[in-house]
Amino acid sequence: MASQNARALSVKTPRGRLRQDRYAPYFFISPFFILFTIFFLLPSLFAIGISFYKWKALGVPEFFGTRNFERLLKGDPIFWQAVKNTLFYAGSSLFIVAPLALLEALALNSKRLKFRTFWRAIYFAPIVTSTAAIAIVFRMLYNREFGFLNEFIMALGGMPVDWLGNRGIVKFSVMGVVLWRWTGLLAIYFLAGLQSIPDELYEAAAIDGATQRQRFFHITLPSLRPVMLFVAVIVSIGSIQIFDDPQILTQGGPANASLSVVQYLYTRGISDLLYGYASAVGVFLFVVIFILSMVQLRLFRGGDR
């Protein structure tokens, strides 16, 4: 820009032009900062503020100290149930969905796969579908009496399963939708990672007589490390915020067995209108996600050097 200014001066632009030149970038970036301040920054501060108040709907906020947090962390079994459920979603996303996505990417990247473009389209199409629509489709497939899944199991001679009504099973049913809806997205990241590995590495290894297995463990996996970290972070941040799938499949039931933390926040804040208490849940989420984001920054900074 120094050189740009010098050139601008050398052609003797009028004074007005120079001033505009100096302020232009501020105008260009200002919409973000205005919108961000009004709709994100101030509301965030407001949320943190009211988490220290007892405030129900139209009533008057009453200062409550840290009692919202005390009640949340010590005296609210439903909240802890929601935390446990959410950890289940995050854990199974991390250790089942993400590895499956890696397998999927390896398969869809293989030169030995016939009709690659076709299969990629099939596997990636779920990413763009509406979770609401898909959750309703799955609700039909999971139906205890007439659902396709139970009919299928019974046709094979098995016993029907209460997919959405059994406390022990319902979380797996939610994960079924998550698996269907999200594996393709993660596979796209892995696929991009796989395609960025230079062919020469494999060629050199092949000349050195490395077997396919050796090439996989010594070239493919180590090269994918940054992508794996990235996927791990987006999966954990994303699944902590899960809402649509359990909300539409089961409304969190039966008996809160599939309730997620965000569902709990929504129920407390928007249905019960407990603004202060719900904001305490929000602050809790924020802290967890903030820590995860910090870990992300650390990992990526560290990974690059």
Place this chain on the structure above:
Amino acid sequence: MVEPKSQKLLGTLILNLAVALGGIIMAWPILWMISASFKRLNEIYTFPPTIIPRNFTLGNYQRLFTDWPFGRWYINSLAVAVLVTLAVLFFTSLAGFGFAKYRFRGRQPLFMVMLSSTMIPFELILIPLFILMSRLGWTNSYQSLIIPFMAPALGIFLMRQYISTLPSELMEAARIDGATEFSIYWRVMLPLMRPVLAAQAILTFLGSWNSYLWPLTVMRNRDSMTLPVGMVSMMGSITAGSEPPVGASMAAATLITIPVIIVFLFVQRYYISGLTAAGVKE
């Protein structure tokens, strides 16, 4: 060491079979949905299911428009998604241009503030934003779904990354010709940004079209609902004894997902490049 030929063949076979099996499982809910949307209730629940309906009916689709304001929901979703996409394209490309092509005081810290804003989870501000919308009288209206989301930080980041790779010489030339800074953006830069604008447009449109939590929070009137909210509310309207709207909700699900999937098949390339570019931060 080269693998024995038979072993390689077996591997290829297993790979192809596994992908095909998985592919059938992935495609099944969509196929089932489309097929069910053209069936009557009793045929929807027959087993083994018929892929091509035996008694083909358009009744489910008709019911959508007579029993629910489905046309209205479609217009709402489409209008919001299009408007928010246009606004996002404009504001993110403009800000991305500002960050990429100018050196100005406070640039680095402002950029860091922008990036770190992505750490605020939307759920933290759900309640205050809901209160704000009520106070502004914006609930049940489009602006609550559009205005707060017109300049997303990740979008600006994506734009900045792309614009940094564009040559600055063209800007210089335009400046010498007396172009204003804004017309440099509008006439010189925007035309060069087509691929990233396409990627951004697809990501934004999909995000808006499919979003559920926020529209569920602010769009409470039946007529102001967006498609996902409306179609979920259809399922909630089952009263005891009445026939659950299974076929109709499958018709709704088909109308929400299929157009998007078809468009996706054509623009997949831009979508994927947008995802991976936005994903890998520095």
